[in-house]
Amino acid sequence: MSRLHNVLLAVATTMALSAAGPALAGPPLEIGTPLTPEEIARWDIAVRPDGKGLPPGSGTARQGDPIYQEKCAVCHGEFGEGAGRWPQLVGGQGTLTSDNPAKTPGSYWPYATTLFDYIRRAMPFGAGQSLSNDEVYAITAYLLSEEGIIAADTVVDARTLPAIAMPNRDGFIEDPRPDVPKAKVAELCMTNCVEKVTITGHARKIDVTPDKQAAARGE
Amino acid sequence: MTDRPRPHNPLIQSGISLDRRALLTGAAGAVAALGSAATARAGGIPKELPDWTTGMGPGVTDEPYGTPSKFEAHVVRRNVEWLTASTESSINFTPLQDLNGILTPNGLFFERHHSGRADVDPAQHRLVIHGMVERPVSLTMEDLQRLPPVDRIAFTECAANGGMEWRGAQLNGVQFVRGMLGCAQWTGVSVRTLLEHAGVRPGAKWVLAEGADNAALDRSIPLDKMLDDAIVAYAQNGERLRPGQGYPIRLVLPGYEGNMWVKWLRRLEVGDQPWYTRWETSKYTDLLPTGKAIKFSFVQEANSVITSPSPEKPLNGPGQYVIRGLAWSGNGRVARVDVSTDGGKNWVQAPLQEPVLPKALTRFYLPWRWDGGSALLQCRAIDETGYVQPTIEALRNVRGRNSIYHNNSIITWLINPSGEVENVQVA
Numbered sequence: 001m002s003r004l005h006n007v008l009l010a011v012a013t014t015m016a017l018s019a020a021g022p023a024l025a026g027p028p029l030e031i032g033t034p035l036t037p038e039e040i041a042r043w044d045i046a047v048r049p050d051g052k053g054l055p056p057g058s059g060t061a062r063q064g065d066p067i068y069q070e071k072c073a074v075c076h077g078e079f080g081e082g083a084g085r086w087p088q089l090v091g092g093q094g095t096l097t098s099d100n101p102a103k104t105p106g107s108y109w110p111y112a113t114t115l116f117d118y119i120r121r122a123m124p125f126g127a128g129q130s131l132s133n134d135e136v137y138a139i140t141a142y143l144l145s146e147e148g149i150i151a152a153d154t155v156v157d158a159r160t161l162p163a164i165a166m167p168n169r170d171g172f173i174e175d176p177r178p179d180v181p182k183a184k185v186a187e188l189c190m191t192n193c194v195e196k197v198t199i200t201g202h203a204r205k206i207d208v209t210p211d212k213q214a215a216a217r218g219e
Numbered sequence: 220m221t222d223r224p225r226p227h228n229p230l231i232q233s234g235i236s237l238d239r240r241a242l243l244t245g246a247a248g249a250v251a252a253l254g255s256a257a258t259a260r261a262g263g264i265p266k267e268l269p270d271w272t273t274g275m276g277p278g279v280t281d282e283p284y285g286t287p288s289k290f291e292a293h294v295v296r297r298n299v300e301w302l303t304a305s306t307e308s309s310i311n312f313t314p315l316q317d318l319n320g321i322l323t324p325n326g327l328f329f330e331r332h333h334s335g336r337a338d339v340d341p342a343q344h345r346l347v348i349h350g351m352v353e354r355p356v357s358l359t360m361e362d363l364q365r366l367p368p369v370d371r372i373a374f375t376e377c378a379a380n381g382g383m384e385w386r387g388a389q390l391n392g393v394q395f396v397r398g399m400l401g402c403a404q405w406t407g408v409s410v411r412t413l414l415e416h417a418g419v420r421p422g423a424k425w426v427l428a429e430g431a432d433n434a435a436l437d438r439s440i441p442l443d444k445m446l447d448d449a450i451v452a453y454a455q456n457g458e459r460l461r462p463g464q465g466y467p468i469r470l471v472l473p474g475y476e477g478n479m480w481v482k483w484l485r486r487l488e489v490g491d492q493p494w495y496t497r498w499e500t501s502k503y504t505d506l507l508p509t510g511k512a513i514k515f516s517f518v519q520e521a522n523s524v525i526t527s528p529s530p531e532k533p534l535n536g537p538g539q540y541v542i543r544g545l546a547w548s549g550n551g552r553v554a555r556v557d558v559s560t561d562g563g564k565n566w567v568q569a570p571l572q573e574p575v576l577p578k579a580l581t582r583f584y585l586p587w588r589w590d591g592g593s594a595l596l597q598c599r600a601i602d603e604t605g606y607v608q609p610t611i612e613a614l615r616n617v618r619g620r621n622s623i624y625h626n627n628s629i630i631t632w633l634i635n636p637s638g639e640v641e642n643v644q645v646a
Contacts, residue, residue: 031416032359032362033356034354035349035357040349040355043429046427046437046488048493050492075304085303096506103506108500108512109500110500114495117437117494122334122433122434122497125334129435171512172511172512172513172514173507174514177520178520180613185601185605189566190566191564193564194564197564199645200646201643201644202388203530203641209390209391209392209395210297210300
């Protein structure tokens, strides 16, 4: 009896909810499995700038060096300088206003916690979530040390990592768009709007389009 | 509108001009041309009956899941090899030049993966909702089917669409210049329903969405957006999502940049501040000439492109054509599209095809008579907020050349007297 009653109640609640419209805390539907904190911890790998989400464990640059050389250097270079087309991880400070900005953790990333979050979830490339927390702390420490942000024996852990000041901490602004001066639609020019149109660039002269001939034939 | 296309006119369908003056003064000439020997050979009825008329085709069992005609084998996604270090963290492009209407076929929908295409078993997959909620919950894919669904047509576009064109015209094809784009009807459960289910605690402002792929891509999304029109989608254009689009579930965020539409979605964590993940700091931020960068630049502003003529769709001799194009805005409906054939000196409004839906691709078709000379084709979209799609020059004036993302500038196709079409930039 009670089981059937529950099922009917769930159906009724669902219908009431959709009819009632928006409400941020509707009555609980009897769908899904309630989670315990222990279960959530299996998947809860996100780390915030304030340190929320950082796990126990620790590492230093000295400990991180051999791990980095074994698991990371093949793509990112022995000192984080990058190999081939793979991302550079060290250097690049002072390049953001140049023609070739190098956006590394040291030059660009606002928070050190992002290194831990990203390395743990996605690195080494193709083997995300394979490193121990100590290894992730140690590799994070190695990169920050190569950048000169921390010393080689600084212990990086859940307490110290959020406190590390990244050079480009204040390098970001809120979205200002629409940022192009606004045109009045009613006053948009429709005839004789410009005197002379000059072609400033040809894609064909750059010549980097893949499958060019096929594209030209419409294939 | 006087220039609305007339698709049923047999003169248009046979490729003959509908130019009013030509009709009045040259009707006799057109009839003569139809009857000439040359036209009969090129466009007339072949002498022999084809195989498909003289013989029988296969029955209904040879192809349980249908595929396009073998004559359409060139209509495929393509990638740009030099763009990324590996194909697993890369992107392919939708062949916009060969598509019609506003819905992108699932097999041609562009894909952007950050650590390869995950192949998820729905029986083992879960959607977890936790953080600042009253009732942390795990939902199976079957559970999701028991919640009321919503259907929504929306475009998704990579923030880097057009990103290779910031410094100048570079890629010679509409597929490569605007093909990080697709539009589909998405079916799933609104995030509002899910969050009501879990009960959001006071003070919550952000939601982290995370994928179950090897990149475990994570993005912080404003709670307001999630409650407004976000969907956890399990279907696309009527069938279950393809693995490349996040099977069994992905996030749909109408109007927002594609990387936030987290695929293989496994987790929604509600919080009071953003996480500043790698994908919202190192990547998908817009670097300005000052050295500062724009963060949380979510919306894809109004944009448009002529899909034909285009570098892939050259012209074959002077005469009647149709300028075909797409327009879209992450801020709402497309209100108007203007087309120029002289590089922006003069503009005419192009009629919009119905339906014109908010945050969806919108079609425009404009009949055009090509006189065989050089032409500079452009289109500009205006959305319902009054935003006018900018020129590349106007965009560079405020964002410089290093911002990679959100290049929604007007595109120019140069038509050469040979009929070839080239991507150029003009000033």
